[in-house]
Every structure is written in structure tokens, then in C-alpha cells.
Amino acid sequence: xxxxxxxxxxxxxxxxxxxxxxxxxxxxxxxxxxxxxxxxxxxxxxxxxxxxxxxxxxxxxxxxxxxxxxxxxxxxxxxxxxxxxxxxxxxxxxxxxxxxxxxxxxxxxxxxxxxxxxxxxxxxxxxxxxxxxxxxxxxxxxxxxxxxxxxxxxxxxxxxxxxxxxxxxxxxxxxxxxxxxxxxxxxxxxxxxxxxxxxxxxxxxxxxxxxxxxxxxxxxxxxxxxxxxxxxxxxxxxxxxxxxxxxxxxxxxxxxxxxxxxxxxxxxx
Amino acid sequence: xxxxxxxxxxxxxxxxxxxxxxxxxxxxxxxxxxxxxxxxxxxxxxxxxxxxxxxxxxxxxxxxxxxxxxxxxxxxxxxxxxxxxxxxxxxxxxxxxxxxxxxxxxxxxxxxxxxxxxxxxxxxxxxxxxxxxxxxxxxxxxxxxxxxxxxxxxxxxxxxxxxxxxxxxxxxxxxxxxxxxxxxxxxxxxxxxxxxxxxxxxxxxxxxxxxxxxxxxxxxxxxxxxxxxxxxxxxxxxxxxxxxxxxxxxxxxxxxxxxxxxxxxxxxxxxxxxxxxxxxxxxxxxxxxxxxxxxxxxxxxxxxxxxxxxxxxxxxxxxxxxxxxxxxxxxxxxxxxxxxxxxxxxxxxxxxxxxxxxxxxxxxxxxxxxxxxxxxxxxxxxxxxxxxxxxxxxxxxxxxxxxxxxxxxxxxxx
Numbered sequence: 038x039x040x041x042x043x044x045x046x047x048x049x050x051x052x053x054x055x056x057x058x059x060x061x062x063x064x065x066x067x068x069x070x071x072x073x074x075x076x077x078x079x080x081x082x083x084x085x086x087x088x089x090x091x092x093x094x095x096x097x098x099x100x101x102x103x104x105x106x107x108x109x110x111x112x113x114x115x116x117x118x119x120x121x122x123x124x125x126x127x128x129x130x131x132x133x134x135x136x137x138x139x140x141x142x143x144x145x146x147x148x149x150x151x152x153x154x155x156x157x158x159x160x161x162x163x164x165x166x167x168x169x170x171x172x173x174x175x176x177x178x179x180x181x182x183x184x185x186x187x188x189x190x191x192x193x194x195x196x197x198x199x200x201x202x203x204x205x206x207x208x209x210x211x212x213x214x215x216x217x218x219x220x221x222x223x224x225x226x227x228x229x230x231x232x233x234x235x236x237x238x239x240x241x242x243x244x245x246x247x248x249x250x251x252x253x254x255x256x257x258x259x260x261x262x263x264x265x266x267x268x269x270x271x272x273x274x275x276x277x278x279x280x281x282x283x284x285x286x287x288x289x290x291x292x293x294x295x296x297x298x299x300x301x302x303x304x305x306x
Numbered sequence: 307x308x309x310x311x312x313x314x315x316x317x318x319x320x321x322x323x324x325x326x327x328x329x330x331x332x333x334x335x336x337x338x339x340x341x342x343x344x345x346x347x348x349x350x351x352x353x354x355x356x357x358x359x360x361x362x363x364x365x366x367x368x369x370x371x372x373x374x375x376x377x378x379x380x381x382x383x384x385x386x387x388x389x390x391x392x393x394x395x396x397x398x399x400x401x402x403x404x405x406x407x408x409x410x411x412x413x414x415x416x417x418x419x420x421x422x423x424x425x426x427x428x429x430x431x432x433x434x435x436x437x438x439x440x441x442x443x444x445x446x447x448x449x450x451x452x453x454x455x456x457x458x459x460x461x462x463x464x465x466x467x468x469x470x471x472x473x474x475x476x477x478x479x480x481x482x483x484x485x486x487x488x489x490x491x492x493x494x495x496x497x498x499x500x501x502x503x504x505x506x507x508x509x510x511x512x513x514x515x516x517x518x519x520x521x522x523x524x525x526x527x528x529x530x531x532x533x534x535x536x537x538x539x540x541x542x543x544x545x546x547x548x549x550x551x552x553x554x555x556x557x558x559x560x561x562x563x564x565x566x567x568x569x570x571x572x573x574x575x576x577x578x579x580x581x582x583x584x585x586x587x588x589x590x591x592x593x594x595x596x597x598x599x600x601x602x603x604x605x606x607x608x609x610x611x612x613x614x615x616x617x618x619x620x621x622x623x624x625x626x627x628x629x630x631x632x633x634x635x636x637x638x639x640x641x642x643x644x645x646x647x648x649x650x651x652x653x654x655x656x657x658x659x660x661x662x663x664x665x666x667x668x669x670x671x672x673x674x675x676x677x678x679x680x681x682x683x684x685x686x687x688x689x690x691x692x693x694x695x696x697x698x699x700x701x702x703x704x705x706x707x708x709x710x711x712x713x714x715x716x717x718x719x720x
Contacts, residue, residue, distance in 0.1 A: 092619040093493060093605060095500045096344040102487060114617030140342060140604040145618025167342045167604065171332070192346035194507065199348065217346055218505035 039161035039186050040133040041209035044083060045244040045265060054261040054303045056081055057246060058296060059137065059270035061088035061104035062121055063113030065281030069288070071124045073277070076289035078132050080296025086164070086268065089118055089138030096166045098218070100271040103278060115142045115151065119158040126159035135162035135188060135209075149179050156183040162209045164188035170199075170206045177206050190214050191237055191245075204241035210266060211241055215249045225250035227259045234263050254302035261303045269299065325571035325647075328638070333521020336644065338637035341520040343500075343607045350507045355522040357427055362529065367422065374418045375533060378451070379408045381415075383534075385541035386701075390668040397688035400550065401671070401701040402538045402566060409444045411674065411703030412534060412562045413515055417444035419530035421452055424511035431455040431510040435499040437464055437492035437558065438629030438676065439471025440703055441515030446480035456480040459498040461491040464628045471707050489622045492558075492632045496606055516559025517636030520607030524636050531565030538698060539569045550698040551691060554579045556679040557597070557650065558630035560639045562702035567648060577649070580639065581683040583625030584652030594623035595652035596635050597643050610637040626655035626711065627675035629703075657682040662705065662712065674703035675711065 048055050058077050062070050074085055090108035094101065122134050136155065143151050143165065155163065163185055168176060170189060177187040186209030191200055193216065203211065213234065215225055230247065237245055247260050248268030257267045276295055280288050333339045333355075341351060361367040375381040384403040392399045404412040417434075424432060432449045435458075436442030442458040449456035458475055462484045465472050475482050488494035496519075503512040517524045517531070535553075542550055553570055555563035557580040570576040585593030593599075596611040603612040605620060613621050613633040625631045642648040658675060661682035665673040673681060677700070684699045691697060705712075713720050 092488060092621075093497050095497045095606070096346075096504065098501070099487075106487070109619065112617075114619070116617070141612070141614065141620070142618035144603055145614060145616065166344050167607070169341065169343065169345055169348050171348075172340055172342055190345035192344070192348075194346050194349040196349055203345075214344075214346060217507055218501075 039184050039209060040131065041084065041161050041186050044133055045210060048083065054264065055083040055246065055266035056296070056300055056303055057084045057086055057266050057268045058082050058273050059086040059088060059268060060277070061090055061101060061108050061274060062118040063090055063108030063111055064104040064274070064277055065107055067111050067113050067117060069281070069285055070121050072285055072289055073292055074125050075128060076293040077296055078129060080293035081300025082132070082296055084133040084135060086135045086137045086270070087118065087122065089115055089136055089142055091139040091142060094139065098271060100274050100278065104274045115146050119154050119160070122160055123158040133161040134159065135164055136160055137164040138166065140165050140168045148176050152179045152183040152185060155185055160185060162186040162188045164190070164212060166190070170202050173206060181208070188212055193217050193233065197236065197240060200237055200240040204243065207243055210244040210246050211237070212268065213237060213245050213247045213264070215247050215260070218249065225256060225260070227263070230260065231263045254298050257299045258302040258306050261306050267303060325568070328641070329521060329525050333525070335638045335641035337602070338609050338640040339521055339524055340609050341607060342604045342609065343520045344504060346504050346507065347520070351520055351522070358423060358522050358526050361423060361426060367426070370422055371419055374422070375415065379414050379418065380406065381533065382537045382541070383407055385538060385545060388669050391664060394664070394668060395685050395688035396693055397691045398693065398696045399684055399688070400542070400696060400698045402534060402698060403701050404534060404562065405671065405673065405677070405701045405704035409440070409447050410706065411440040411444070412531060412565060413441040413444040414447065415533055415565070416515065416527050416530040416561060417441065417448045417513055420511070420513040420526070421448040421454070424454065424513070425452055427511065429509060429511035431457070431506065432513055433457045433459065433499050433502050433510055434513045434515060435459045435492065435495035436515060437461070437495070437631055438627065438674070439464070439468040439475070439707060440629060442480070442482070443471050443474050443478070445513050445515070446475040446478035449480065450478045457502065458482050459485050459495040459502070461489070461495050462486045463490040464492065464495070467711055468628055468707055469710065491623070492628070493606070493620065493634070500606070516561045517564045517638060518559040518606060518608060518634060524608065524638055527561050528564045528568060528638060531561050532568040534562065534565035534700065535567060535569030538566055542696070542698065546696065549573055549576050550696040552577045552579060552687060552695070552697045553700070554581065554680045554684045554687065554697060555700040556581045556630060556676045556702060557635060557639060558583065558594070558632045558676065559634070560636040562700050564636060564638055566700040571647065578647065579683055579687065580648050580650040581653045581679040582650055583623070583627060583630035583679060584654040585624040587654050588652045592624040593652055594625045594631050594633065596633060597639060597650040598652045602640065605634050608634070608637045610634050610640045611643070626658060626715065627679065629674070629676040630679065651683060653679040653682045659712070659715065661685055671701070672705040672709070673701060674705045675708045677702045678705070
């Protein structure tokens with residue numbers, strides 16, 4: 038079993054909402070990533086989504102797409118990212134790490150090879166944006182064998198019968214994309230969200246994380262009322278975009294402070 | 307190329323299965339194709355698939371499509387014997403004249419089909435990606451005619467080299483959005499169009515211009531373009547009493563090629579050739595020839611041959627022709643390559659330019675730089691076939707849009 042399910046069990050017992058930040062590996066530099074991961078945990082992150090940069094991030098908005106481009110300027114590839122996770126694990130054996138990205142870099146390494154190496158590095162889950170369940174049966178089996186949870190998206194457009202299909206294949210948690218659009222989109226309707234999560238929970242026993250459109254303590258708190266996990270990507274990546282060119286220490290402090298603010302909002306709801 | 311290349315062309319047992327039965331219900335051509343898209347698009351794609359299945363069997367829809375092809379596009383397009391070129395090249399060269407279509411290329415066939423579908427689905431907004439601008443112009447044209455809002459995504463680099471088409475789209479009332487991410491070419495325009503679609507999926511129909519993208523696009527675009535080959539086959543029989551020995555088409559995403567090949571797939575004596583963009587030469591790495599040197603991967607919703615590095619990142623492509631400047635290819639082509647049914651080769655910029663001039667000087671036709679790649683391939687094949695053999699070339703578009711590019715390459719200021 039990966040670290041993900043025990044984390045959600047523990048949080049449930051404490052009646053807390055998980056805070057899961059997203060960071061693109063290699064942004065702003067490959068050397069910065071492990072330090073930023075520790076800073077996120079220091080600020081109160083319960084798990085980390087580590088983005089695998091891709092040349093064609095079709096499902097990402099301008100903020101995260103730019104992060105992919107910054108990382109790729111340093112030729113950051115999947116093999117380097119597994120090294121980063123391994124380095125992170127030397128200091129942190131408990132925080133789940135979920136890789137998030139696109140299918141082609143994984144296939145380039147070979148799915149079975151990747152699953153094995155990811156397990157050895159200490160990866161807990163893999164979310165592949167362009168691998169819907171219809172295309173994921175073989176991959177999900179290989180991940181299960183390596184104790185890696187395949188994480189799937191559920192969208193506002195996903196009908197009930199598809200939620201069932203996703204629930205059968207997913208483990209760890211499911212990621213509800215709270216809006217139609219790319220990462221970093223705006224206009225989150227929390228009332229509609231509550232109704233939708235009710236439907237999802239009816240079909241799927243796994244914890245539900247909510248992402249897309251959560252940008253600050255206020256929106257995190259609103260979503261935290263309904264979700265098992267709050268996922269923050271673009272707002273955090275924007276901080277890295279603004280301050281990434283400077284020294285490592287002040288960037289880590291900014292990231293940690295941003296996390297702590299959200300953590301506080303989630304814990305005082 | 308030499309004679310042994312020609313002899314090594316392997317023919318599958320064409321009688322063993324019916325090519326028209328593909329893709330299968332999962333949108334697969336063998337291992338290629340499929341639906342590799344974000345979850346938000348899965349239901350819209352399923353709806354599109356169902357709608358397309360319904361309308362392609364609906365006589366009213368088929369009648370409207372065929373009427374538009376006749377009265378608005380001007381079909382059937384001519385079948386033309388290129389007499390002086392035949393003399394010069396050493397085989398009987400025929401052109402299927404898609405360049406004579408309204409808007410100047412084969413792209414309009416598909417744009418009309420998908421726009422009629424969009425209208426029936428009640429969509430009010432059309433988006434599209436474009437490389438050379440031909441698909442953008444075709445889409446803007448049908449959107450204007452049907453009174454639909456139209457947004458075209460085009461790489462900033464392509465906007466630079468295809469100014470006349472950009473202006474055409476604007477005159478037709480479309481908004482042209484420059485794409486400055488990635489390599490600023492067709493693949494990035496497609497990324498941006500996908501982002502728009504996923505955000506505005508309720509009212510927006512995405513008209514993909516090639517036999518690429520997630521299922522059902524490769525099938526749908528092929529079906530709308532297959533009119534090219536269906537007409538060509540009948541015209542060839544009528545004019546010469548027989549089928550061509552070879553059919554040649556250029557392949558970027560591959561829609562004009564699939565369009566002309568499809569009617570001939572089950573004719574085992576017709577050899578099929580696809581000309582990819584060889585750019586500066588395959589050996590230089592500066593090209594757009596995934597079928598020649600790529601490997602299977604996943605991009606833009608499909609599994610297909612791609613140009614990628616060892617980390618699985620898509621690499622920048624190069625071609626003199628914006629319409630072929632794409633690192634992937636339609637999944638059906640990947641399948642036809644692996645089956646050995648179609649032979650794919652990279653044609654360099656230099657050879658394409660030379661063929662461009664040949665077509666103008668011998669035949670008085672300005673070919674699109676894309677189509678010039680197919681002519682260049684025919685030039686290589688002609689001596690291997692000989693003067694009694696018929697080589698049919700898909701003249702997929704006209705080259706008026708390219709004269710600025712040609713002038714610039716030759717150091718001439720207009």
C-alpha cells in the first residue's frame with residue numbers, strides 16, 4: 038500500500054482536510070525542487086503533487102504551461118524527477134508524492150520500467166492527465182503491482198456511469214476538476230461543487246480531492262468544507278514564477294508562508 | 307532511391323480484410339488512435355461520436371453535405387493529365403486538382419462536413435487550429451456562411467510566413483489568435499485550441515483540420531475527405547480505362563493523403579506513397595518526418611508515430627511548408643505504415659522547391675509547397691515506373707499563399 042490511503046484515514050480521524058500543493062519539477066531550476074518540497078511540507082502540506090514537465094501540456098493553463106517551459110529549459114526529464122523524489126525521501130519518509138503529467142514521457146521510459154523505478158524512488162501515486170480509464174487498464178495494473186495508486190480525474194462533464202468506471206480503476210483518491218477548463222481557471226461555484234461531490238461520493242468510496250480554481254485561503258476554506266483534499270497549483274506556481282529568479286532561501290520562505298496561510302484557513306474552518 | 311527500393315515495396319494481402327472497417331469501436335487502427343484526452347473532454351467526445359454515427363447514416367445530412375460539395379466547393383474536382391511533366395519525368399503524371407476547390411485546397415471538404423455537424427448539434431461557436439492557414443481559411447469560410455462565431459489558433463511563426471491567409475481569415479470575420487507557446491507552430495496551435503475547447507465545450511465545436519486528434523476525429527475527417535479518392539478512382543477509370551499504378555500524396559497530419567488513398571486501399575495493384583517533410587534532410591534532424599524516423603507515442607489525443615527525444619518530449623520540426631510542419635501524423639497513417647500498405651519517405655525542402663518550379667513551368671499551375679512534396683516524390687518514382695505507368699498525384703492545394711515564402715527563400719523582394 039502507498040502512503041496515500043493511510044494519510045486520508047489519519048486525517049479523517051482528526052477531522053481535517055488534506056492540503057495538496059502542486060509544483061512543477063525542475064521549476065525554476067532542477068536544484069530548487071527538493072528544497073521547495075520540504076518547504077511545502079514545512080508550511081503544512083499533507084502530500085505533494087509533482088508535475089512532470091511536458092513539451093505539450095494541453096490541459097494546463099498559461100501559468101503551469103510556463104512552468105513546464107521553464108523546467109524544460111533545463112532538460113528536466115522523468116528520470117531526473119525520480120532522482121528528486123529519491124532525494125526528498127532521504128529526509129521525508131511519510132509525505133505522499135504524486136506525479137502528475139502526461140502519458141508520453143512515461144511511455145518513453147516504458148510503463149513497466151517507470152512503475153518499478155517510481156516505486157523504488159518513493160512515488161505513491163501517478164495522475165496522467167491524458168490517460169482516461171478507457172486507455173488505462175494495462176497501465177493501472179502495472180501501477181498496482183508497484184504499490185502506486187493510479188489517480189484519476191473526474192470532471193464537471195463526467196456522467197454518473199463514467200464515475201463508476203473511474204471508481205473501479207482508481208485507488209488512493211480521486212481528483213475532482215472543479216471547473217471546465219484548464220488549470221488556473223477562475224470562477225469556482227462552491228454550491229454547485231457541494232451538489233456534485235455528493236453525487237461523486239454516492240458512486241465512489243475513495244476520498245475526493247478538489248482542484249482547479251483554488252487560489253487563496255478563502256477559496257481553499259470554502260472548498261475544504263466539502264472536499265477531503267484541497268489541491269492548489271497555479272496560485273503556488275505563480276509565486277515561483279515571480280520569485281524564482283532570486284535566491285533559494287527567500288523563495289522557500291514565501292512558498293512555506295503561502296502554505297501556512299492556507300493550512301491555517303483549512304484548520305480553522 | 308533505386309530500383310531495389312521499388313522492388314522491396316511489400317503489399318499486404320489486401321483481400322484479407324476490409325480497410326473501411328477501421329477504426330474499431332475504441333477508435334483504434336491496430337495499436338494506433340484511441341482517445342487520450344483529459345477527463346473533461348471524454349463526454350463531449352462521446353457525444354460527438356454518437357452524433358457523427360447518427361448523421362453519417364442520415365440521408366438528409368449526406369444530401370446537404372454533397373450539395374455543398376457540388377455547389378459551394380465546385381466538386382467534383384478535375385482529373386488532369388500533366389503532359390509536359392510526364393514527358394520530363396518519364397511516367398504518366400496525373401493531378402487530382404484539389405487546388406481548384408473553393409478556398410484553394412482540400413481542407414474545405416472536411417470543414418463543411420464538420421460545420422454541418424456543429425450546426426445540427428446547436429453549437430454557436432467554431433474553433434480550429436491551422437498551420438499553413440488553409441484549414442483556417444476553410445473553417446472561417448464555412449463559419450461565415452453558416453453565421454457562426456469563429457476563432458482560429460495559429461502559431462506566431464506560421465502567422466509570419468502565411469500573411470495572406472491570415473488576412474483572408476480576418477476578412478471572413480474570424481478572430482485569429484497568435485500562439486506564442488512552445489515552438490509557435492501547428493502543434494502549439496492545436497494545444498491552444500484544445501485548451502479553448504475544454505473551457506468552452508458547452509457552446510463550442512472544435513473543427514480539427516487533419517486526420518488527427520482523439521477518436522472520432524481521424525475517422526470523421528477521413529470520411530469527409532474520402533470524396534477525393536472516390537472521385538479520382540472513378541475519373542481514372544473513365545479517362546484511362548484502368549487504375550493508376552501509383553498514388554502519391556504529401557503527409558503532414560495526413561488528411562489529403564488519407565482522402566485520396568482510402569478508395570484505393572483495397573486495390574492491391576495500386577501502390578501508395580506518402581511524402582513527409584524531409585526539411586533539411588532526415589540525417590540533419592531538421593525535418594518533420596515522424597513516419598520515417600519517429601516512434602509511437604501519445605500526443606493530441608492519439609497514439610501515433612511522433613518525433614520525440616529520449617525523455618518523451620516532442621521535438622521541434624522544420625519544413626519549408628507550414629502545413630507539413632507537425633511532429634505527429636494521423637493514426638491511420640501509422641497503421642498503414644506498419645502494415646506496409648503505404649510507403650512513406652521524407653522529401654527535402656530543396657526537392658520540394660525544385661518540384662514547385664517544375665509544376666509552374668511545365669503545367670502553368672502554382673502548387674502549394676505541401677503538394678510540391680508529393681510532386682517531388684513522383685519525380686523520384688517516375689523513372690522506376692516508366693512511361694507506360696500512371697502516377698496519380700494529389701495536388702492538394704494551390705500555392706498562391708506561398709509565393710512570399712518562395713520569394714524570400716530565393717532572395718527576391720516583392
